[in-house]
Amino acid sequence: MPKSFKRMLYGGDYNPEQWPEDIWSEDMRLFKKAEINSVTINVFSWVRIQPSENEYCFEELDKIIHMLSEANFDIVLATSTASLPAWMVKRYPDVTRTDFEGRKYKFGGRHNFCPNSLTYQKYSVKIAEKLAERYASNSHITCWHICNEYHGECYCENCEKAFRVWLKDKYKTINDLNRAWNMSFWGHTLQDWDEIVVPNALSEHFEPRYTFFSGMSLDYKRFNSEGLMNNYIGERDAVRRYVPDALITTNLMGTYKPLDYFKWAKEMDIVSWDNYPSYDTPVSEVAMNHDLMRGLKSGKPFMLMEQTPSQQNWQPYNSLKRPGKMRAQSFQAVAHGADTVQFFQLRRSQGACEKFHGAVIEHAGHEHTRVFRETEALGRDLKKLGDTLIDSTIEARVGILFDWDTWWALEYTSGPHEDLTYLPQIQRYYDALYKKHIPVDIVGMDDDFERYDLLIAPVLYMIKGKIDKKLENFVAKGGRFITTFMSGIVDETDNVILGGYPGKLRDLLGIWVEEIDALLPDHANTIVPIDGTFLRDAVYQCNMLCDIIHLEKAEAIALYGEDFYKGMPVLTKNKYKEGTAYYIGSNAEQKLIDELIVHVCKDKGISSLAEVPEFVEVSCRTKNNNKYYFIINHLNESVEVSLPFVGYKDLLTDKITLEKEMLKPFDVKILVDHS
Amino acid sequence: MPKSFKRMLYGGDYNPEQWPEDIWSEDMRLFKKAEINSVTINVFSWVRIQPSENEYCFEELDKIIHMLSEANFDIVLATSTASLPAWMVKRYPDVTRTDFEGRKYKFGGRHNFCPNSLTYQKYSVKIAEKLAERYASNSHITCWHICNEYHGECYCENCEKAFRVWLKDKYKTINDLNRAWNMSFWGHTLQDWDEIVVPNALSEHFEPRYTFFSGMSLDYKRFNSEGLMNNYIGERDAVRRYVPDALITTNLMGTYKPLDYFKWAKEMDIVSWDNYPSYDTPVSEVAMNHDLMRGLKSGKPFMLMEQTPSQQNWQPYNSLKRPGKMRAQSFQAVAHGADTVQFFQLRRSQGACEKFHGAVIEHAGHEHTRVFRETEALGRDLKKLGDTLIDSTIEARVGILFDWDTWWALEYTSGPHEDLTYLPQIQRYYDALYKKHIPVDIVGMDDDFERYDLLIAPVLYMIKGKIDKKLENFVAKGGRFITTFMSGIVDETDNVILGGYPGKLRDLLGIWVEEIDALLPDHANTIVPIDGTFLRDAVYQCNMLCDIIHLEKAEAIALYGEDFYKGMPVLTKNKYKEGTAYYIGSNAEQKLIDELIVHVCKDKGISSLAEVPEFVEVSCRTKNNNKYYFIINHLNESVEVSLPFVGYKDLLTDKITLEKEMLKPFDVKILVDHS
């Protein structure tokens, strides 16, 4: 099996087991009508295919797979292990979780298994194996989908025991663990591995965000992410044993905090993810999530495994997607690297909690609905594209560093300011680039930094391993680097790097931060530029945190305008060998960030793809030296734009691009130079 | 014992066991002075009359009953089982509850017993029996009051086991249960009754309102309501064995969600209830509650078992009732069908959590208080009325359908809009009628629909049994029917009726709802009438949900003014045989509802009792062809009104009604044509 697709997959989750068989043939007709070519099955069918401990029952699934194969669908086959069979819960209570409050769960929900339950491990691997063995030879199975949306945390006694083993592996001696967690603080020094308890509401936490010992809580995050990943690996390897060339994935969830997806992605053949923006999610946030998903495997295309064709059910307010919006969102995914467009779900459930979640086939049961018509039209678009974009990539000269350890640690800090969270800081820098239509990669700590001309690391709170050296090398060779307040503070055990902030970044940045002031929510300071070369206003606002900065080798670009540190540097620039490192010592207003980014990009010759308004998204995928420009109007109104692609052909309409183009509401163009 | 009263009961809860006996005779004097003629006793005395497992001790109660009988009070005798004796909790821990979070309770509070505890069942029935046996022959006992304010839910293991039995009785086979709950969704299919767990925070719920499997949660509501009702029935039957003609009740609590009072009322000889409006409860909401209580037994008079003579203690802010307000509230109850006016409580507790709750005899201990004087004045009023109003009824041509199953299911939905709740929708239609002084009944699903000319069913989300046929018959014979968005969606297991909304009401309403849009809280659409025959404004606001409606047989009365469904119908009218069915596809502003109701009433010749401002309540009780008109000024200021009852006599003052009447603050008149 090649590790990419022959055509753009179009389809989604299908649960025929919820329906009588006489509906299945109608489903086939409707899927074909909508140009659907792929179906995801068996996601929650464990109890159907293994109705008791030593009984397997594949008749129904055989029938479904046969039907789909006959009709030439690309099948995404799930392993069904995301929801425990009731008999397993009853017979082996160790399979359910204990929550942060210490409450042992009975039965219910999904993604409800303890990752360290030996029972779960045994039977989840076994069912994956059975499936792989049975369907190994079916060439319609395009992708294997392990479990579903791995999720959450467990705090049971099994996890506690497994945590001790994990820690012993990591630290070897209890004294090294005591040092890593700074356990002499408050006299928590441990003398025996068995004295370790899981960090939750009954031990070191007073609520999920606040812990007395962040080193311990941080290790539990790592342990838990790894535990679930091992569940994934167990099943993956079981499939691989029977299907060596299988394309294997599990669906991720964007900026999902509990799981370190950079580690997960290394174990996955292809990244897939579920995109469920809220009614008020900005389009640039969706774009950032797509780029993060692409970044997990250093730029490889990914699968848009789930999105809703119309409304969701679990938001407080589940608006319908306006006509055209679902299409624009689908192409936004493709524009950022998706090679599939898949829905949850193809036919709406009749009962239970997702019955008000949209589907290609609504409760009305037929094709005469707006939602079906839009799905069908999109199907025709994608069919027209064929395999043109498959395996194409995105070229970015700017990278934003993203790190789960930093995210976890930053949000475990007690002080200095509880409003400081990780994602909004990342998003602010992403937005500055997004608005200017400058392609950007989200970059992990293990990635090659030297592919980029500009690296941005907002609140790089934790310096793991030799990241400081890696950054120094990057800048030394001419790179531009931007970082901010609350960077360089701690090592990977969340112990402060002593001697003065920003710790190991001090040399690179050429500054010493003596103190970090925290402003009340409605307080602000100002930023006053020293000269106006690129900061055009006389003064900018800043708030939240204010570093009190002493220049060591850096020069000041702007100074504080208020308070007892008025006149001290807030924005600095340090020439470091061939490159330059910038430091923003406070939470500056967006305009300053925008202007700084534009300036640094210009300085390095990094340019916009097009000069159009910010709500018109422009991006580019490249394949065989062809560049495919995506133009997406995210507004529900028409807008006239001048594009630098005059004469290019629109792959969707075959029209030639003019000097002025009128974009309709939610309009999409994919332009290529056909000359 | 006849099933009604000889006089209007006036009195309330009395707890002499909290006081030394030398105070009792002072109580008797004060009760007589206030014209109190009825006393409720023994509500929380279980531990006093059964101080240990095999010891009964009636001396004190004998003395109290003797004293009250001698003084010719009508005694309401409670069975005392609402609060567990401490010894029982200590000896039989199964009697206490386990809560939604899975926490087992120790001892404390009240209404604190597990309905499925065999211990509780045994001893509650036994004490009721002992009381009935002992006091069967006392003719002063006018009413038997089982337990008190049945309340809450239990999730213990006994309940879990009982739930399984209840489900097996209902569904017979596990497959039928799987179908009813749609358990194939998320692979929850059960194979054995013992795999069922109670739906709470440790299983299918993530908070009380949100469940993964609404069918299961809905059945638990039914099971729990029935379980507590069986506690009631057990005691009721015990009393009946010794007192065959007893008038038996338990005090209900208005729109109390956990208990399906329509089912309960069938088991009660008379409905009684406790009226505790908050400081900000609108008077029309109180009126609706009274009408609901009357509706539970299809219009029979009820008891106002509890209200406070002055302030409450458990509100955040416990304002004093302004002078005259308690009297107005008391007569409001009578105006809606009450044959008693009873207080909690006659003498204020000295300690514990209700010591700041008002009482006829305050902590000062004497009659020289405003509260006592108002109680006394009301006593004289009621004495003057004698038995005039006893057993009189209320004639309404309009009914509003009310259904606990719909309430539960609607508020378990995940999507489309979390702000949608049942009671405010009911209240909006009630208010439209209330403001116009048009009598209305609250009607249960088992009631006779054909008594009415107009039936209103806001958000009739669930269609149980053959309600659709019953409604069709009603309209076919000339009835007017009004319903709204989110109606006709599901069957009684909360599974969607497939084929298109509003499901089984589609034929009656002549429409197909393709999609249901959910608007954000601060968003709105508009409603534009097609012609101005009864909607007088050019445009109305609507919000929350917007149905996208296709006309099948209906005609449009008004269209959406905004968004992509602008110009599509929002308000429709369908002639169905002799009658007409209206559908309101969005949450319209109150004015539109008011105008629609006025129009439909006029159309059917349903008229107001009087043309007076809306804060002057007008209602009417009828007996032996006499009509008694209640005029209640709910404002704390004077207002002049013109009543259509010129020449009628006021039963309270014997004055004759003039062309113009000045109503004092909180004034009350009961007018009858004495010509």
Add this chain to the structure above:
Amino acid sequence: MPKSFKRMLYGGDYNPEQWPEDIWSEDMRLFKKAEINSVTINVFSWVRIQPSENEYCFEELDKIIHMLSEANFDIVLATSTASLPAWMVKRYPDVTRTDFEGRKYKFGGRHNFCPNSLTYQKYSVKIAEKLAERYASNSHITCWHICNEYHGECYCENCEKAFRVWLKDKYKTINDLNRAWNMSFWGHTLQDWDEIVVPNALSEHFEPRYTFFSGMSLDYKRFNSEGLMNNYIGERDAVRRYVPDALITTNLMGTYKPLDYFKWAKEMDIVSWDNYPSYDTPVSEVAMNHDLMRGLKSGKPFMLMEQTPSQQNWQPYNSLKRPGKMRAQSFQAVAHGADTVQFFQLRRSQGACEKFHGAVIEHAGHEHTRVFRETEALGRDLKKLGDTLIDSTIEARVGILFDWDTWWALEYTSGPHEDLTYLPQIQRYYDALYKKHIPVDIVGMDDDFERYDLLIAPVLYMIKGKIDKKLENFVAKGGRFITTFMSGIVDETDNVILGGYPGKLRDLLGIWVEEIDALLPDHANTIVPIDGTFLRDAVYQCNMLCDIIHLEKAEAIALYGEDFYKGMPVLTKNKYKEGTAYYIGSNAEQKLIDELIVHVCKDKGISSLAEVPEFVEVSCRTKNNNKYYFIINHLNESVEVSLPFVGYKDLLTDKITLEKEMLKPFDVKILVDHS
């Protein structure tokens, strides 16, 4: 050991065990540089000095104490028992707590022991004994510090059993207990001590503030405070056995609700406390806390055991203390009676939850920081003062009564108004005096009332023992007394004093309160003075609660301006023998309180220390007939003042006070008449 200090202690918490030994000598150098003369050690070192059940290990502590002794530091030696060793938790799970929700804790945090655990009692006493035995002869140990910040509550089974014993001791018979708790209410009458359960979320509480049986909950508060106090006493007595003249304390926390510090203080040689104002704590609130701490031992000097030199970590927003502010706060403590200025902490932790908490030695690790420089400057100030102020006292003619029982009971009430809390009411009267620079004592119920000319008792809800008689005697002899609404209501079991509010204060106040109205949050009434002798405005606002007052012997000073009790008294004055008692029947606006206080003070010849703006604090300590006036500018800006201390010398600068003095931001003067 004398019971006071030879010099003003300056220093704070030091945790060398968190650091390698090579840092210790640098610490010594830096402490000396900052003029630090005292170090608190061993606060959380239990596991280090007792690494297992039968192993004690003092080498490290010996070394630390030797080093500090050699360098002539005053050592504050803690007993280390505030944080359980992990081995103890693992071996004896009874040492951990069960919380209000009934959840048993595992291991973690601090102040985490069950006060009734026999294991904890045994080992905490034993380690204190070991320490005392070992270091008894070290003359550098100036103070013994038992445990740390005693804290919180436990609800475990051991506590339940101990509670029963405590109650039996208190009430002797179960019937007396039933009466005290009014258990006949809701039929909770107990027949056996073993039927008692701890009052928490699984019994009589529905949340921490709301209880069904306040008498029981109140007793649990007393029991818990006493239980922790017995832990303190156990260790204290152990130290005393070896060090008979030890000065023994534990650090309190100001207005900390769970512990009745008036009872604790009787067991302490000197009060010490930890002052951690929030970013928005008014300076007058800090002042009140200092005065409360001084009041605990009837005016004796206290220790400021902890404050941060710069920022905190556990606030939502941890602002830096502006330059000069830490010094002003330190002298504010001294001005109110502190004989020490101590910090938490001397060197910042590298890890765990307090790593962002300020310290004298910051993470930078050297003396070249603003924080160090300010610490050093303050050290020089204090060195200059020497022992001048040691043991000096404060003379106040005004006292404000403060009582933990009243605080607990008032905030357990169900009704009449949930916004009524104790501390803000105390603070309002304190502020009236603070603004006028009139010295005030916070006075406990056992203190001598006759030391004062004016006693103020806001919301004196509970009348314990013979407090009514004590107040009558005070007024009878010419005292002025001011009290308010919600006073005199209950006895010490929280049962209402029958016969009319304000109960036993009725004779003293000469009024009867018939009813207590509760206003909604945005509602108000007005107060209209009868004559304008001291209330200068025509009308004042009041809100929350409005007593409906009947004059018995008192005269009205002001009347309600609105509502049905318009024209009835709200502010009254009763001449009682030689004195006068005032009653304020509603929550009056601050201006009225200010004017009343000024009037009453003037009337008794109580005058301001100085006429300066309210943000310039003025107070006075007296020793050997010398008066030391503290002038503290709490603003971060300069202000010119005229002080009545012309010619006095400033102890800090040796300058002579002029007619006009310009106070710098956060400036401090200590003036004494040197003529």
